[in-house]
Amino acid sequence: MDNSLTPRSNDLGLTAAAKANAPIESQEAKSFAKQLQGFWVTFITMFKKVNTVEYPEVKEPTAERFHGRHQLNRYDDGLEKCIGCELCAWACPADAILVEGESNTEEERFSPGERYGKVYQINYLRCVFCGLCIEACPTRALTMTNGYELADESRAKLIFEKEDLMAPLKAGMLQPPHPMAPGKTHIDYYRGDIKGGSNG
Amino acid sequence: MTPEQALLETQAAVEMITVVIDGFEVTVPKGTLVIRAAEKLGIQIPRFCDHPLLEPAGACRQCLVDIEINGRAFPKPQASCTIPVENNMIVKTQLTSPVAEKAQAGIMEFLLINHPLDCPVCDKGGECPLQNQAMSAGRPESRFEGVKRTFEKPVSISSQVLLDRERCVLCARCTRFSEQIAGDPFITLIERGALQQVGIYEEDPFESYYSGNTVQICPVGALTGASYRFRARPFDLVSVDSACEHCASGCAMRTDIRRGKTLRRLAGDDSSVNEEWNCDKGRWAFKYLTSRERVASPMIRGEDGELHEASWPEAIAFAAAGLKGKRAGVLVGGRATVEDAYGYSKFARVALGTNDIDFRSRPHSDEESSFLSSVVLGLKTTYKDIDKADQVVLLGFEPEEESPIVFLRIYKQLRKRALAVISDAPVASRGSVKLKAQLVSDISSISGLTSKSVILVGERLGEKVGALSAAVDLAEKSGAKLAWIPRRAGERGAIASGAIATLLPGGRPVSQASARVDVAAAWAVDSLPANPGRSTSEILHALIVNNLDAVVIGGVDPLDISNTALSQLLNSFVVSLEITHSAVTAVADVVLPVAAVIEKSGSFQDWQGSARTFEKAIADSLSRSDVRILSMIADEMGTPINLPTVAATAREIAALGNWDGAAISFEKTSTVKTLATEEKMNLTSWRLLLDLGTLQDGETNLAGTARKATARISKTKAEKLGVNEGELISISSDLGSLKLPVEISEMSDNEIWVPRNSIDSQVIANLGFVNGQVTVVKA
Ligand code: SF4
Ligand code: SF4
Numbered sequence: 001m002d003n004s005l006t007p008r009s010n011d012l013g014l015t016a017a018a019k020a021n022a023p024i025e026s027q028e029a030k031s032f033a034k035q036l037q038g039f040w041v042t043f044i045t046m047f048k049k050v051n052t053v054e055y056p057e058v059k060e061p062t063a064e065r066f067h068g069r070h071q072l073n074r075y076d077d078g079l080e081k082c083i084g085c086e087l088c089a090w091a092c093p094a095d096a097i098l099v100e101g102e103s104n105t106e107e108e109r110f111s112p113g114e115r116y117g118k119v120y121q122i123n124y125l126r127c128v129f130c131g132l133c134i135e136a137c138p139t140r141a142l143t144m145t146n147g148y149e150l151a152d153e154s155r156a157k158l159i160f161e162k163e164d165l166m167a168p169l170k171a172g173m174l175q176p177p178h179p180m181a182p183g184k185t186h187i188d189y190y191r192g193d194i195k196g197g198s199n200g
Numbered sequence: 201m202t203p204e205q206a207l208l209e210t211q212a213a214v215e216m217i218t219v220v221i222d223g224f225e226v227t228v229p230k231g232t233l234v235i236r237a238a239e240k241l242g243i244q245i246p247r248f249c250d251h252p253l254l255e256p257a258g259a260c261r262q263c264l265v266d267i268e269i270n271g272r273a274f275p276k277p278q279a280s281c282t283i284p285v286e287n288n289m290i291v292k293t294q295l296t297s298p299v300a301e302k303a304q305a306g307i308m309e310f311l312l313i314n315h316p317l318d319c320p321v322c323d324k325g326g327e328c329p330l331q332n333q334a335m336s337a338g339r340p341e342s343r344f345e346g347v348k349r350t351f352e353k354p355v356s357i358s359s360q361v362l363l364d365r366e367r368c369v370l371c372a373r374c375t376r377f378s379e380q381i382a383g384d385p386f387i388t389l390i391e392r393g394a395l396q397q398v399g400i401y402e403e404d405p406f407e408s409y410y411s412g413n414t415v416q417i418c419p420v421g422a423l424t425g426a427s428y429r430f431r432a433r434p435f436d437l438v439s440v441d442s443a444c445e446h447c448a449s450g451c452a453m454r455t456d457i458r459r460g461k462t463l464r465r466l467a468g469d470d471s472s473v474n475e476e477w478n479c480d481k482g483r484w485a486f487k488y489l490t491s492r493e494r495v496a497s498p499m500i501r502g503e504d505g506e507l508h509e510a511s512w513p514e515a516i517a518f519a520a521a522g523l524k525g526k527r528a529g530v531l532v533g534g535r536a537t538v539e540d541a542y543g544y545s546k547f548a549r550v551a552l553g554t555n556d557i558d559f560r561s562r563p564h565s566d567e568e569s570s571f572l573s574s575v576v577l578g579l580k581t582t583y584k585d586i587d588k589a590d591q592v593v594l595l596g597f598e599p600e601e602e603s604p605i606v607f608l609r610i611y612k613q614l615r616k617r618a619l620a621v622i623s624d625a626p627v628a629s630r631g632s633v634k635l636k637a638q639l640v641s642d643i644s645s646i647s648g649l650t651s652k653s654v655i656l657v658g659e660r661l662g663e664k665v666g667a668l669s670a671a672v673d674l675a676e677k678s679g680a681k682l683a684w685i686p687r688r689a690g691e692r693g694a695i696a697s698g699a700i701a702t703l704l705p706g707g708r709p710v711s712q713a714s715a716r717v718d719v720a721a722a723w724a725v726d727s728l729p730a731n732p733g734r735s736t737s738e739i740l741h742a743l744i745v746n747n748l749d750a751v752v753i754g755g756v757d758p759l760d761i762s763n764t765a766l767s768q769l770l771n772s773f774v775v776s777l778e779i780t781h782s783a784v785t786a787v788a789d790v791v792l793p794v795a796a797v798i799e800k801s802g803s804f805q806d807w808q809g810s811a812r813t814f815e816k817a818i819a820d821s822l823s824r825s826d827v828r829i830l831s832m833i834a835d836e837m838g839t840p841i842n843l844p845t846v847a848a849t850a851r852e853i854a855a856l857g858n859w860d861g862a863a864i865s866f867e868k869t870s871t872v873k874t875l876a877t878e879e880k881m882n883l884t885s886w887r888l889l890l891d892l893g894t895l896q897d898g899e900t901n902l903a904g905t906a907r908k909a910t911a912r913i914s915k916t917k918a919e920k921l922g923v924n925e926g927e928l929i930s931i932s933s934d935l936g937s938l939k940l941p942v943e944i945s946e947m948s949d950n951e952i953w954v955p956r957n958s959i960d961s962q963v964i965a966n967l968g969f970v971n972g973q974v975t976v977v978k979a
C-alpha cells in the first residue's frame with residue numbers, strides 16, 4: 001500500500017482563493033472597471049431582501065431548542081416542582097445559581113414532598129447558557145425558555161430571584177403555599193399523576 | 201509525644217506481625233484489623249460499619265476480601281473489618297482478587313435494592329459514603345425491577361435527630377456508639393430481615409447529650425440533624441477548624457459557614473482530647489449569635505436616659521472620660537479567650553491602676569480565690585491520667601453535665617476495666633448511675649486512693665466552705681492527681697492571664713514585689729498596683745457603697761452571680777463590651793460591640809491547661825475582639841496597653857512567659873457543718889448541660905432534648921410531705937420560691953436537689969442562692 005501522504009486533490013480552493021484575494025496592485029486605468037464592479041455589488045444589494053429585522057419593533061422566533069432564560073416549572077395544580085436540591089447549582093460551570101432549601105410543613109407547602117427551594121437565584125452576568133443545570137435537575141423543575149431579552153442597566157437587576165424565574169400560573173393553578181391534592185402523595189406527583197388544576 | 205512516637209513506644213512491647221496485602225508487605229502490631237493494615241498501605245477497602253473507635257460488628261459486609269493463611273484459603277471472602285492480622289496471612293482485596301471485587305459488587309447491589317432514590321433531598325448527598333462507594337464498587341445500571349420497601353419518613357427519634365429508615369444500611373454504628381461510647385442505649389436495631397430498622401424505646405426517648413455524634417458517623421443520610429436539614433450542600437460550605445466555646449473540655453471542632461452564617465458544627469478529630477466526639481451543646485448551640493438583637497454599633501446613654509448610636513471615636517472617648525481618674529473595677533466573665541482576658545487584666549492594672557478584676561461570674565468564695573491563685577496553675581493532670589487511673593473521685597463535679605468529654609473518657613475506661621468512681625454528690629445523677637459512682641457524703645471519708653488515682657474538682661466545690669481545702673488535703677495525703685475542671689471555656693485561661701485580683705499574667709502573684717517589677721518592666725510602666733484587689737461580689741458591693749465609681753463588664757450574665765447583681769450596677773458608670781443586647785447593656789452607659797468566637801481568632805485553655813487555638817471563621821468580619829477595643833480605650837485615656845491585635849497579644853503573652861518563682865500558698869479553711877433543722881432542708885443544685893444558658897439561646901430543637909426539671913427528694917421525705925412522684929412541691933427561701941414536680945430518689949432525708957438554671961427552676965433568680973436551707977411543702 002502506498003503510504004505516502006499525498007493530498008487527494010491539489011485543488012482545495014486555495015489557489016482560487018489566493019487569486020481572488022490578490023491585492024489590486026496595478027493602479028492603471030483598466031483597474032477602474034474592476035472597482036466599478038465592486039461598487040455594483042454594493043448597489044445591487046440595496047435592492048435585495050434583507051436578512052436582519054427591525055428589532056425591537058420586529059421580533060423573530062428563535063430556533064426551537066434555543067437556550068434562553070430559565071424557568072422554574074409547576075405541577076398542574078400550581079405546586080412548585082423545584083425541591084431545592086441544589087443539583088443545578090452543583091452542575092453549573094459558571095457558579096451562576098444559588099439555591100437554599102427549606103422544609104415544607106403541613107401549614108405551608110410549596111412543593112410535594114419534604115423539601116422545596118426557598119431561595120433561588122440565577123446570576124445572568126455569569127450564566128453561559130450551557131444548559132447543564134437543566135440536565136442535572138431531577139424533577140424537570142428547571143427548563144430553559146427561548147427568551148433572550150436579558151439586558152438591563154445594573155448588575156443587581158441581572159440576578160434573577162425565584163419570583164422572576166417561576167413559570168406563570170396557568171388556568172386552574174393555585175399560588176402556593178397550598179396542600180397537595182386530596183388523597184395524593186408526593187409519589188403521585190413525581191409519577192405525573194396530577195392532571196388538571198384547581199387543587200386536584 | 202506525638203501519636204507516632206507513642207505508637208513506636210508501644211511497638212517495642214507489642215508483638216509485630218507482617219502480612220501481605222495485594223502483594224505488598226506491611227508490618228503492624230498484633231491485633232490490628234486487616235482493613236486497618238490495608239489503610240497503612242493506602243489500600244482502601246469499601247466499608248460502612250467499620251469505625252476505628254467502635255468495636256467491630258461486621259454488620260454491613262461491604263469490606264469482603266479474600267484471605268489465605270499458611271497457604272490455606274478461606275472458602276469464602278471474609279469481612280476485613282472483623283479479622284485481625286496473623287502471621288503468614290495473604291490478603292487480596294478488590295484490587296487483585298476478582299472474587300473479592302464481585303463479592304463487594306454483590307453486597308452493594310443488595311444494599312441498593314431497598315435504598316430510595318433520595319439523593320436530591322438527602323442531606324448526605326455530596327458527602328455520602330454510599331454514593332461514593334456505589335460509584336466505585338457498584339453496577340452502573342440497576343437490575344432491580346420490583347417495588348422498593350418504604351417506611352414512613354422521617355421519624356424523629358428526638359427533637360434534634362431525625363431518622364429515615366429507608367436510607368439506613370443497618371451498619372449499627374449509631375447503636376454501637378450509643379451503647380459503647382455514650383452509655384445511652386436508647387436506640388437499637390429491631391425486627392429482622394428486610395424489615396430490620398433502627399428503633400427507639402417508646403417509653404424512654406433518645407435523650408442523650410451525645411446524640412449528634414450518631415448523625416456525624418451515620419455513613420448514609422439515615423440520621424440527620426433537624427437544624428441542618430436541607431440547609432446546604434458540601435460545596436456551599438467553607439469549613440474552618442475551631443475550638444468549642446461552650447465548656448472547658450476543649451473539643452476540637454469544625455465550623456461550616458455558608459455566606460457568613462454558621463450552618464453546622466462537627467466534632468473535630470483530636471485523639472488526645474475529644475477523640476472524634478463532642479456533645480450536643482457544642483454541636484448545635486451556635487444560634488445565640490443571631491437569636492437576640494446584635495449590638496450593631498457603639499452606643500452611648502444620652503441625657504434622656506436612652507441608648508443612642510454613636511461613632512467609634514465618640515464612644516471610645518466617652519468611655520475613656522468616664523473611666524479616667526475614677527475608681528473602677530473589671531468583670532470579665534468566664535467566656536473570654538486567653539487573649540481577651542489578658543487584655544482585661546492589663547487594662548485593669550495599667551489603665552485603671554487597680555487589682556479589682558475577677559473573671560468569676562458565678563458564686564465564689566475567698567477560699568476559692570486562694571485555691572485558684574495558688575494551686576490551679578500548677579496542676580498538670582490530663583486526659584491521659586484519667587485513662588490510667590485506678591480511681592476517679594468527682595468532687596463538686598458532674599462530668600456528664602459540666603464537662604461532657606471528661607465523662608466520655610471515664611466511661612470508656614469503665615467499660616474496659618475495673619475503675620472505681622467516687623462522687624460527693626448528695627444524689628446520683630444519670631451520669632453517676634452510668635459511671636456506677638459510689639456516693640459519699642463527706643470528703644474526709646474517702647480513703648484508699650492510690651497515687652494513680654485522679655481527683656476531679658469542679659467549680660462548685662468552692663461553694664462549700666472548707667471543701668476545696670479537704671480536696672487538696674486528700675490529694676496530698678494519697679498522692680492522687682488533682683485537677684480543677686470549671687464549666688466555662690475561658691476560666692482556666694483567665695487565671696493564666698491574670699484576670700483575677702491576686703494574680704498577674706503567667707501566674708505571677710500580685711503580692712510579690714519581684715513579680716510586679718517583672719511585669720511592670722515587660723509592660724514598660726513604672727509600677728503596678730500592689731494593694732489587694734476585690735472579687736466579683738466585692739466589686740459589686742463596692743459599687744453600691746460608693747467605694748467604686750465605674751465598672752467595665754465583658755460578657756457577664758448578672759443572674760449567674762446573684763439576683764441583686766444587676767441592681768448593684770444601676771448607679772455607677774458601666775462600660776459594657778457585648779455581642780448582643782443583654783441585661784447589662786440595658787443599664788450600661790456605653791455599649792461597645794465585640795466579635796463573637798466565629799468572627800475572631802484567639803485561644804481558650806481547656807481544663808488541662810493546654811491551648812485550644814482557633815482562627816477567624818468569617819474572614820471578612822468587621823467585628824473586633826475585646827482586647828482591641830480595650831486597647832483603644834486605654835490609648836484615649838493616655839495610659840496605653842499596646843495590644844492592637846489578637847496576634848500581638850498572643851506574642852506578648854508568649855514573650856512574658858510563666859512565673860518561675862514560688863507560687864503563693866493555699867490558705868486552707870476548715871469545714872463548717874451545716875445542720876438541717878426539722879423544717880428546713882439542705883438544697884443542692886448544679887446546672888444541667890442543656891438549660892437556659894445564654895449560649896444556648898435560639899436553638900429550640902436542642903432545648904427539646906434538655907432534661908425536665910424535677911426536685912429530687914427521698915422516699916421517706918416524700919411520704920412525710922404527702923406527695924407522690926410527679927406531684928408539685930413548693931421550695932422557698934426568704935427571697936422567693938419555686939414549684940417543681942417531685943422525683944423520688946435514693947438520698948438522705950434532709951437533702952433536696954434541683955437543677956440550677958432550667959425552665960421553672962432558676963435557683964439564683966427564684967431563691968437567691970444556689971446551696972442553702974429551704975422550706976419545702978406540698979404545693
Ligand atoms: S445554563 Fe449553564 S451557566 Fe447557565 S445557569 Fe445553567 S449551568 Fe449555569
Ligand atoms: S431547579 Fe431542579 S436541580 Fe435546581 S434545586 Fe430545583 S429541583 Fe434541584
Ligand code: SF4
Pocket residue numbers: 315316317318319320322323324325326328329330331367419420421422
Ligand atoms: S444516603 Fe447517600 S445514597 Fe442514600 S439517598 Fe442519601 S445521599 Fe443518596
Ligand code: SF4
Pocket residue numbers: 367368369370371372373374375398414417418419420422423
Ligand atoms: S441509622 Fe445510620 S448509623 Fe444507624 S444503623 Fe442505620 S446507617 Fe448505620
Ligand code: FES
Pocket residue numbers: 246247248249250257258259260261262263264279280281282
Ligand atoms: S465494614 Fe466490614 S462488615 Fe461493615
